[in-house]
Amino acid sequence: MTEELASVRYLVDDVRAAIGFYTAHFGFAVRTDAAPAFADVVRGPLRLLLSGPASSGARATPAGSLAAGRNRIHLVVDDLDAEITRLRAAGVPFVSDLVSGPGGRQVLVEDPAGNLVEVFQPA
Template identity: 75%
Template sequence: MTEYASVRYLVDDVQAAVDFYTTHLGFTLNTNAAPAFADVVRGPLRLLLSGPASSGARATPDDATAAGRNRIHLVVADLDTEITRLNGAGLPLRSGPVAGPGGRQILLADPAGNLVELFQPAG
């Protein structure tokens, strides 16, 4: 059995989230029980996409459902190529490229507003 690091994202529309992650960010569909739940996988990351009818969403207090600064972090080989590809797909970026000592990054949001960081390491 494959071991994954799992992250749960609460989403408004499970199918829209599945389409976003599989079409634009290289995830593969593992389970689809839309409209309640689906999970997608990329390498060792399992992203649990929980719709309003899922048990994961029902267990969340009302004041904890807003998307915040937490995000998944995906390493890419060429950030500029990814920016061009995402812009070509009509996806709005939430930030321009930001450079730091460890590399460069951009932020985009999934259809529910959850943040995704694409990061190109320095070097």
């Protein structure tokens, strides 16, 4: 294994919209842009594979999978309150209220295709 990035594939309806969402709201950088089929964006050691309907990754997903909507990427921030304010002002859709637990606080937002992003501030 020569690559030192962790890769996660998200199926998206619109690759361009997904690129815009992750670069504008979460500081990802575009690594590959083969829209409308595919793109990958990077933030630190995370490589997010954005697979459109025409990509091979999208065709390999079994119909009716129970995993849809349960998995998410987890992005750590220093000031969750400031991030919530910034994301709300930008019109990013929230799918949860602020949740606090022993490990920290979190909120879930949704990308343009409905994939979840957990924005988390450690305790």
